[in-house]
Each structure stands twice: as C-alpha cells, then as structure tokens.
Amino acid sequence: xxxxxxxxxVLVMMLTLAACQQPAxxxxxxxxxxxxxxxxxxxxxxxxIEAILTAPxxxxxATGRKQPAKVVVNLEVREIEKEIxxxxxxxxxxxxxxxxxxxxxxxxxxxxxxHLNNHPDSKMPHNIDLHAVTGPGGGAASSFTAPGHSSQFxxxxxxxxxxxxxxxxxxxxxxVANGMYGLILVEPPEGLPAVDKEYYVMQGDFYTxxxxxxxxxxxxxxQKAIEENATYVLFNGSEGALLGDNALPAKVGETVRLYVxxxxxxxxxxxxxxxxxxxxxxxxxxxxxxxxxxxTMVPAGGSAIVEFRAEVPGTSVIVDHALFxxxxxxxxxxxxxxxxEDKTIYSGKEIDSVYLGDKAASAAPVAAxxxxxxxxxxxxxxQVKSGEALFAGTCSTCHQSNGAxxxxxxxxxxxxxxxxxxxxxxxxxxxxxxxGPVTVNGxxxxxVMPPMSQLNDDEIANILTYTYNSWxxxxxxxxxxxxxxxxxxxxxxxxxxH
Amino acid sequence: xxxxxxxxxxxxxVATAEVRCAEAALPQQSVYQLxxxxxxxxxQDFALASRRGKPQLVAMFYTSCRYVCPLIIDSAKAVExxxxxxxxxxxxVLLISMDPDRDDVAALKATAQARRLDSSRWTxxxxxxxxxxxxxxxxxxxxxxxxxxxxxxxxxxVLLDIDGRVLARTEKLGxxxxxxxxxxxxxxxxxxxxxxxxxxxxxx
Amino acid sequence: xxxxxxxxxxxPALGLAGGGYVTLPGGSYKSVLAYEDTGGTVTLxxxxxxxxxxxxxxxxxxxxxxxxxxxxRVPSVFAESRYLAHWASATALGSAALPEQPVVMVSWxxxxxxxxxxxxxxxxxxxxxxxxxxxxxxxDARADPAWREQILSWYAKPSNQPLAEVGQSPANHxxxxxxxxxxxxxxxxxxxxxVSADNRTQQEQDRLQFxxxxxxxMDDRENYAxxxxxxxxxxxxxxxxxxxxxxxxxxxIDEGTP
Numbered sequence: 001x002x003x004x005x006x007x008x009x010v011l012v013m014m015l016t017l018a019a020c021q022q023p024a025x026x027x028x029x030x031x032x033x034x035x036x037x038x039x040x041x042x043x044x045x046x047x048x049i050e051a052i053l054t055a056p057x058x059x060x061x062a063t064g065r066k067q068p069a070k071v072v073v074n075l076e077v078r079e080i081e082k083e084i085x086x087x088x089x090x091x092x093x094x095x096x097x098x099x100x101x102x103x104x105x106x107x108x109x110x111x112x113x114x115h116l117n118n119h120p121d122s123k124m125p126h127n128i129d130l131h132a133v134t135g136p137g138g139g140a141a142s143s144f145t146a147p148g149h150s151s152q153f154x155x156x157x158x159x160x161x162x163x164x165x166x167x168x169x170x171x172x173x174x175x176v177a178n179g180m181y182g183l184i185l186v187e188p189p190e191g192l193p194a195v196d197k198e199y200y201v202m203q204g205d206f207y208t209x210x211x212x213x214x215x216x217x218x219x220x221x222x223q224k225a226i227e228e229n230a231t232y233v234l235f236n237g238s239e240g241a242l243l244g245d246n247a248l249p250a251k252v253g254e255t256v257r258l259y260v261x262x263x264x265x266x267x268x269x270x271x272x273x274x275x276x277x278x279x280x281x282x283x284x285x286x287x288x289x290x291x292x293x294x295x296t297m298v299p300a301g302g303s304a305i306v307e308f309r310a311e312v313p314g315t316s317v318i319v320d321h322a323l324f325x326x327x328x329x330x331x332x333x334x335x336x337x338x339x340x341e342d343k344t345i346y347s348g349k350e351i352d353s354v355y356l357g358d359k360a361a362s363a364a365p366v367a368a369x370x371x372x373x374x375x376x377x378x379x380x381x382x383q384v385k386s387g388e389a390l391f392a393g394t395c396s397t398c399h400q401s402n403g404a405x406x407x408x409x410x411x412x413x414x415x416x417x418x419x420x421x422x423x424x425x426x427x428x429x430x431x432x433x434x435x436g437p438v439t440v441n442g443x444x445x446x447x448v449m450p451p452m453s454q455l456n457d458d459e460i461a462n463i464l465t466y467t468y469n470s471w472x473x474x475x476x477x478x479x480x481x482x483x484x485x486x487x488x489x490x491x492x493x494x495x496x497x498h
Numbered sequence: 499x500x501x502x503x504x505x506x507x508x509x510x511x512v513a514t515a516e517v518r519c520a521e522a523a524l525p526q527q528s529v530y531q532l533x534x535x536x537x538x539x540x541x542q543d544f545a546l547a548s549r550r551g552k553p554q555l556v557a558m559f560y561t562s563c564r565y566v567c568p569l570i571i572d573s574a575k576a577v578e579x580x581x582x583x584x585x586x587x588x589x590x591v592l593l594i595s596m597d598p599d600r601d602d603v604a605a606l607k608a609t610a611q612a613r614r615l616d617s618s619r620w621t622x623x624x625x626x627x628x629x630x631x632x633x634x635x636x637x638x639x640x641x642x643x644x645x646x647x648x649x650x651x652x653x654x655x656v657l658l659d660i661d662g663r664v665l666a667r668t669e670k671l672g673x674x675x676x677x678x679x680x681x682x683x684x685x686x687x688x689x690x691x692x693x694x695x696x697x698x699x700x701x702x
Numbered sequence: 703x704x705x706x707x708x709x710x711x712x713x714p715a716l717g718l719a720g721g722g723y724v725t726l727p728g729g730s731y732k733s734v735l736a737y738e739d740t741g742g743t744v745t746l747x748x749x750x751x752x753x754x755x756x757x758x759x760x761x762x763x764x765x766x767x768x769x770x771x772x773x774x775r776v777p778s779v780f781a782e783s784r785y786l787a788h789w790a791s792a793t794a795l796g797s798a799a800l801p802e803q804p805v806v807m808v809s810w811x812x813x814x815x816x817x818x819x820x821x822x823x824x825x826x827x828x829x830x831x832x833x834x835x836x837x838x839x840x841x842d843a844r845a846d847p848a849w850r851e852q853i854l855s856w857y858a859k860p861s862n863q864p865l866a867e868v869g870q871s872p873a874n875h876x877x878x879x880x881x882x883x884x885x886x887x888x889x890x891x892x893x894x895x896x897v898s899a900d901n902r903t904q905q906e907q908d909r910l911q912f913x914x915x916x917x918x919x920m921d922d923r924e925n926y927a928x929x930x931x932x933x934x935x936x937x938x939x940x941x942x943x944x945x946x947x948x949x950x951x952x953x954x955i956d957e958g959t960p
Contacts, residue, residue, distance in 0.1 A: 081860040091858045120784070123861040123886075123946050124930065125937030146937040147944040148784060170933045171926040209851070219858035222926060223847065526778040628818075635810060635893060635940030636779060642894035 033188070033287055036134055039158030041109035041189070044070035048113070053102035056236045057248055059198040059259060060105040062191055068109035075102060076117045077126045077145070077167075077180075084206060084232060085239040085330065087215040092179040092237065093124065093167070099237025100202035100263060101165070101182030108160040108186050113152065114139065120148035125169055127151075131301070132163035132184045140168040160188040162285030162303040164261050173265045177207055177225050179237055181263030183303060188287070195307065196254035201333060202261035203269045203298065203320060204237065205230035212329060228266040233325035235318060235333040242318065242333030250310045252339025257307045261285075264300025270321035271298045273308070273335065280307040295321050310337040312346045365389050366462075373458050373480060380465065380477050387466025390459055394452065403471040409447055411440035414471030423464070423478060427486040430460050457483040529556075529636045530662030534629035536594070539606035539622040546633075546662065553665075553686040554590050554658040558630075558639045560597035560649055561609045570653055571613055573671040577655070577683060578619075580675055585687045591620045594633055596641050596649055598624050638667065657682055721754035721869060723953060724877040731832050731842065734928045735895065744828045751825055751833055752950035754868040754879050755887060756816060758789075759801035761808065764816050766793055771812055781809035782941050802867035804885045804948040810940040813888045817951035824890035825952035827935075831928065834882060836875035844928075853927035856883045861946055882927075885948040892935040 045067040052060040053075065063069075078097050084090040095101025106112060116128050125146045129138035133155045142153035166172075167180035183202060207225040208218035212232065224231065235242050242248060250256045262269045272295040280289040281296045285303035290296075298304050318333035319326040326332055341348075369386030372378040392401060395413075399405050403414035413419055418440040419426055433451035437444055455463070457480040464478040524530055530547040537543050555574055559567035574591050581589065595601035606622040609615075615622070625633065634641060641651035657666040657679070666682035728748040735742065765772045765786075772792040773785050786807050790796025799805075808816075810824075817823050825833075837843035844850075866884060873879050881887075938947070 079860060091860050120945055121862045122944075123857065123934075125934055144937055146934075146942050147946070149942065170929050174926060217858070219855045222850070222854060528777070529779060531777040531779050631890070631893075632811070632814075638939065640893045642891070
C-alpha cells in the first residue's frame, strides 16, 4: 500500500516535470535540491554507455557528463574462497569478485540498465538491492537470479548521493555477512569538485567459527552473527587490504577523497583517520557537507564522503574508533603521504621532559642541582637526589625503580658488572641508546634502548651518579664535563629522541 | 492412457528419421512440446500441439475460485474487447484448470455457459494432476493447494505465438488490459495476417 | 504424427533406483514453511525415498533408454542449454562427471521424467524436509545447533571443487544419505513455494502477488539452513539447472494419498 502511494507520487512528479526536460538553472543557493522530484532530466541522450566498474580501493573516473545517459551495468556474482587474514580463508560471496563489490559511478538522472549475472559455479541464488533505486525492494525482487543465470532491470537514478548496494536474498544477514555489498555513487548534475586522489573504503563485520586469526578455512558462524559478536571488523574485506604495500598513497599537498561505506551487517562505524581532520564530510553520503570533523558515524547500510588535504609526510591510520575493533579485530588501514617535511605544521618530537605529576615535590632536587651546577657548587648528595628524581621519570619504567630490571628483557642496573666495568660506556649508552645482545651479571639480554637525547649533560651526570651510588654499585661521581667529553667523541643520530 | 501407449508403440516402430522430421516442425521453445493429453469443456480430448496455427491467450484457473479466477476470465475478455472483430477471430483463449480433482468436464462446461464464453474462441480445459504441474511450469504459474480446497497461485495471462512459443506475459489483471501486453497481442495478430492494418499502428 | 516425449515415460521401470529405497513412516511434523492455512504442521503418509541422490551413471542409463532426454535432443522448453553440459557427450560421462557423483545440471522436467521412468516421482518438499530433519540418531534433530552448523559448513565451501561421490555421508535415522552437504535437490512441488524473491517484504509482497490466503511465513527464522534451500528452489524455473542441483525419487506407499 505504502509502496503504491509512493510510486504514484513519483509518477505525478515525473509527469509534472516532463514539460521542463531540464532542471531550472540554479541562480541562488537553494533551500533544497528537490530530491527525486527534480532528479529526472528526461530521456537518456546518446548511445548507451557501458559503466566502468572498479575493484576497491579504486574509484571509476568522474562521468564528466552534462546530460542524462543510458548506462549499462554488468555485475557478476561470484562465490570465492579468499584470505580474510594471514593464513585464514573464508568463502566470500561477492559482487564482482571483491569485497566490497565493484564501485559503480553514474550521474543523477541516468537510466541504468542493470544486469546481475550469477556465475554458474555459484551455490546460491542472489539478488541486489541498490539504495540508489526508487522502487520496491531497490531492485531486489527484479534481480533474483539463480546460479548460471542473468537478470535485467532498469531504473532511473533520481537522487544524487553515495549509496550502498547489497544482496537481499534470504537469509539477508548471512549474504551481507559474507561480503555482498558495495557502493554506487550518483553524482549530482554538476558533478563533485575535482580532487587529486579518490579511494573506495568499505567496512564490514565478519563472523567465523574459529577465533580471530585462527588458521585455515573458516566457516560462517550464524550464532555469533545473531549476537553481533564479530570475529573480524575489516576495511575492504581482509586484514591486510589497506596495510603495508597496500596503503593508499598520496603526495603532500594533494587533496584526498574517500568514498566510505559500511556494509555491516551489524556494526556502525566510528570512522576516523589518525592524525587527520576531515576538511569536509558529506555525512551519510548526502548532499551537504560538514566541515572540520574528527570522526564521522557511518551506519550499517550507509555511507559518507570524507575529504582532507595531505599536509605532511607520514602514515595516517584509518580506524573504526571503537578501538577494540581496530586493534583486536582488524579494522585498520593506512594512508601513506609522501613529500617534504613541514616542521611549521608538524615538528616531530621536540621535547620529552620529565613530568612527575603528584611526585612533583621530588622535582625540587632536580631544580636545586641545576642551580648548584650553574654556580659550580654541586655536591654529590645534590647529584644523587636529582638523579633519583630523573631516574624515576625516565629510566624506572624499564630498569625498575629498584634497578633490578626485568628478567630476560631489561638488564639490571643494581650490582651490575656491566655498568660498573665502564663509566664512559654507560654515558655513551644513555646518549646513543643500545641495541644488540649484552651479557649482564651472567645473563644475556637483547632489547633495544633508544637514545635519551632529551637529557642534557647535567641530567645524565646526575642519573649516573645516582645509579653508581645505589644498589651496591661501585659508587663514584660523574660530572657534566665527563658527559660532554663522551658526547663530543661519539656522533649521535639527529632527532632520535623517542 | 491407451492412446498414449499406442502412440508410444507407433513411435518406436516408425523410422527415427520420420519422427525427427515431424518434430523438427515444432520449435524447441514451444510449450506444445508438452505431450500431456487435455480435455476441453465439451469433453473432446486434445494435445496442446493441436492448437497450432493461431496465437493463443493462455491462463490457469479453477472453477470454484471466487476471487482471482473470475478476474482472470474478465482480463482475458478485456483483451478480446480491445481488439476489433477481425482480430478477435484470430485469437484463441485457453484456460486450464489447476484443480483436476473437482474440475471435470461438466464443471468446465457450466462455467463456460455461466460466463457466456464463445466456444469458437474459448476453451476451458483439464488434464491430469501431473499434467497440471508440467503445464504450470511451462507457463511460469506457481500454485499450491490449500487445506480448505482453495488454491494459492500466481495469476498470469500468457500469449503464445502460432507455434506455441511464449511471446508475452502479464500479471497485471483487470478490465483495463495491460497496454504493453496489448501491444504484443496486436503485433502477434498482425504478423499472422499481413492484411491486418493494426500491426505496429497506434501503440499505446 | 508427432512423437510426444512424455508419452515415452509410460515405459515401465528401468531399474533406475540405484541405491534403492528406504521406507519412512510418515506422521506429523512442523515444517519450516509456516503457511497461514496449515500453521506449519504437516501430516505425511508413509512413503519411500531413495537412499542416495541419482548418480551420473544412473542418469546415463536413463538417457540411453529414452534418447529424447539426451542433451542434444531435449527441447529447450524442458531444459536450458547447459543441460548436462559437464558430460563428455550426450551419451558419455567423461572426467568431469564420474559415474558415482550425483547427477547435476538437470532440469525439473528431466528429473521428473527420470523418476516417472523409474516408476516413481520426485518427493514433495514436505517429504524431503521431513527426511532431512533427521540426524544419525534422531528423527528431528533440527533444534540441535550442531545439526545446523554441520549444514552451514557446506555453504561455506566454495563450489568450484568436484562433487563427492554419493553414499559417503553417514546414513540418517531413516537410513537416508546425502540429504545435506552434497547437492541441492529438486522436489516435485518446488514451484508451490510461493516465496517472494525479496523475502524482507514477505507479507506485503505475497499478498500483492499471490492474493488470498496461504501466504507463507518463515516463522522459524532460526532455521536458515533449510531456508537457504527454499531460497535456491524458489529462484529456479522448471527448465533451469545448476552445477549443484540434483535429485532423488520417492514413491507413495498408499495409492490414495494426494
């Protein structure tokens, strides 16, 4: 009943528009774009065009058209076994052989002749519901296709926007959980502003019988799906899809646009790129954009278009900011920006100073020592006191506050033969860090200590003096001059602070 | 049954070349490939292939049906009414019962009379229960017997060409015929009679 | 005169019963297809069902006896062009169709004809569903999540690998094999599943499309394992076929059953 009324309305609207043929030119910022009622620009012009379909993360070029066309889409359904994580495979049901399915790009007012081809090897019948379709089921009933068959239906894309499409065959949730979703972009008549890079990223949640990263072919787990207890939450259908060599590249200074979708079936995405602020977000894939957004919500069965400019080189990590999905279920991707540094925008680490919080009272000796050093009246006691405070802030995390270290991981400083054997070596280690195997008190260690380049000569002298005068070590005193001498003798990497 | 066995015996005896030749005349896609025997509302037995030569409007129904099936007959009548007298003479209507248990020849006859169906153009027919299943499959009609004796079914008018191939199909029933379907009906009648002035003219 | 293909089916049984039949006792059970008029409870008379799906070897025997069902002779209204396309020729199996693999790529018309030639018929959906509700020890194991998981594991396997031979799976409670995990199977009344192609709008669309009572309601949404079979069958036309769709035959015991 509802459907009928709606169809009638659309019909009436189309009839009303028939006289116009073309939308009225926009002279002022309109209150609204008119939606589907103003989305029919008349019959298709010119020869039918075969739609360019792309596999993720690629996006077809802009249509660049100024008139409505007839666009033929041929989309093939294939059921294929592919890697979902390293050493883990899954039987995905796909539109076009990938998860998410092929990206489709058309223009508002286009007439789309849609062919859904179900591969002869398929076990299942499938269909497609395109959210860009105005009509019952979004095409689902008209496209129900047995294995080895092909269905055709035609629709006019009345609304601009970024739309999800998905399979709607029973049980719908399972078809979607197996990867049957993708995006169709309906460009507004004037197109979208040109950008330097466009990518296609789509999130989905997956439910396997085995645990996260349990090896082998993993079957779908319906019970977990019903409980919305995802085993994997992924961008583009596998854990490595956007990592390492698959990171999405861009150059510094380029504007990047991501067409972001969420196939679900269950989970909404808190879509975020670490270290980026979205200059624009066409939230919910609609007509308007919001500016200056940190995290945008992409609901299951929904989308967003996000845009930002690569300002500095480096790797930006794409996450679902529901963080256990990112770090425990695979919802990670990468953008790799290459180009010259701009320290005025982002400097890298400049200072790592001691911050003691509620131990602030104990910072007093550090200040006293600094003052005494400046006046040349620094005592051993002042050095030890200052060194203790600095040690607590800088060294104790690894070497422990009692200097005992952690067995097999971080060597001890207490009663340490290695430490007591060579004071200059100790200074050099603080300055330059240490990696590779060492033997301390008969046990071997092979961890990495970063250079403590944030410490000045006074501070290093005080820390070592404290260390040598604690925990049955050999005692003695290290001066700032000792540190300066070692520093001068050993070149040290620039900016290696960590 | 006896006829079938005789046919079979004949078929086995006749030289294969001859059989193949006879079959070659009937298109692969023809619904008339179906070998089941039907009876019309006058008690005459016939095979579907005997309907060759004129386009057919075919539908499935059952006589005790109160709601949709009368509408099916109305819809077929509406198609006839939107044709002129000459065209009408060249279209035959075949309604096949999906309820062979209750729709015997007498029941079909009663319905034909009650609905004033012209026997020169209209045939109400029945076949075996297996035959119903097969002919429904060929026509794309889905049906299921309900516990109370009614049937749940899809309702369609199917247009066959002179050799029994499906030309068009509509599930839009009612007294105003589906325009797209009507266009196909006129085209079928037009292509059959080159003299008919209606072919391709005045599409809706 | 014209040869009527189905008249040929009156030939008496040709020894096409392969693994033989087992007898199922019948009785009442709850179908996953809860029609409004039945409420889903179905009563079945005792019947016989083939122990295993029909094999390539058995089907080859059939098409040799009834050549009109050979792939180069069958009219396209009865079987689409890919009918038995994986066979080496119209009358030879070849490496892609081993004798003991279940026959697939057969239309409903061809499967029905085979069963008729064997003096039998295709099982009804309800007969099939009833037999398939069993596991090795129970007549109705459907409430057991393990039963469901086992069925679903078949769906998780990609279908581009060769089919197993028939008779590899353990017999169920009734002694029937391969109802799950090998192939889809035709049923006599597959076309009576008035399932909408878009099941999300089930109720509304059924009413529009099918009119009147008896709309189907898939009450047991949990039983997706069986529903997927329904979805597959409801996507098929009678001349259609797939590389995973085979069949087995059934026989009524009591002639009076509908």
